[in-house]
Amino acid sequence: MDDSLTTRSAIKETLPTVFGYLGIGIAFGVIGRASGFSTWQIVLMSLIIYAGSSQFTTVSLLAAATPVSSIILATFLVNSRMILMSTTLAPYFKRESTAKNLLLGTLLTDESFALGMNKLNYTEGKLSFTWFNTANWIAYLTWAGASAIGSLLGGIVGDPKQLGLDFAIVAMFMGLLYLQLITDRSLPRSLQLLVVGITLILTYLGMIFLPSNLVIIVVTLIGCGLGVWLKHAFF
Template structure:
């Protein structure tokens, strides 16, 4: 690798260190929960390697443990991950100077956290955002997520039951972590979340847990459109 490219990669990786510290414990929790849900080691690792979407992975594992059908899991995780489309468009627009061939490759590394860090860096000094710099940032986060998953999946039997059982709260903590900053910006996000919760509770009386989540997500999103239409009016 060109020394200049290596320097840029290492600088990006350094920016990813705080993300690594946060990702590893959550990834360990995911690995433990996946194995407790009777997901074999290989599929657990492949989920982190190929899906790489923490909230969706936790939700999928919980749905698998509940015996939810595969179609329901796919639809639910797809809807939950639609926000990545917006983040990709926003970030790649800020990184217009990066070659197109790199953009498709780098887009896989976008998560809520890497998007926040990369967007902040781009707003402060866009010229610094070389593709190897972004690669270093994304690689640090991605590597820590995969390594944490492996540790949790490999050592889940050695973790005391009292600790491993409490790790189930990681799913709720992740969703709260996504919701609270949004509610701080606008109370309307809290209203949308409340509507979605109410709908999921109602749907669960008549449908499976998987379809309850799917339909509540869809109708909750539709409610969000009307809420923000009223705000714009």
């Protein structure tokens, strides 16, 4: 990464994340096709719902003839973490129009959020609409394209796990976390590692005691709260 906030810079810095979108998007297409959905239905889900984990949930619920109201509620709960992410990003785009902010929020993903947080380490705490919008659109179009490819391959690939596609998104986030740790010099390294360790423990416990669709948002709230307290109390 560098300190440029141009379209060209956004393309260069977003491209490495494309492989994560491709892996999990193809996996979604394969699973959607195996659940009885056509290619155009799968692509429309990716274009309209545009939420990886929620789309997997939606496919399974639709296949089980679950009421639409329940599907909408489940999708909201799974994606409620986006409220926290959007709130975090909002201060960097206060001078942009409401329409531009809505566009950024609509296409925001976990990956583009993580990229944006990393980018702040190189730009003295600044983000631009051009850079972030480009990153979002690359993610959006790649996800839709990967879903289409997965659907077309649905009859060939029976189980996406056999190709390791289910681990693609995990590997990508591990890389983004590493980049965040080595570039963010505003916080002590010991505090960063401590918060990472606490987050891992909270996630493990959350997967035992909480519904899966609430784990991310609950762990985020508790982890952030503990991180702020540790920073002011000991660092």
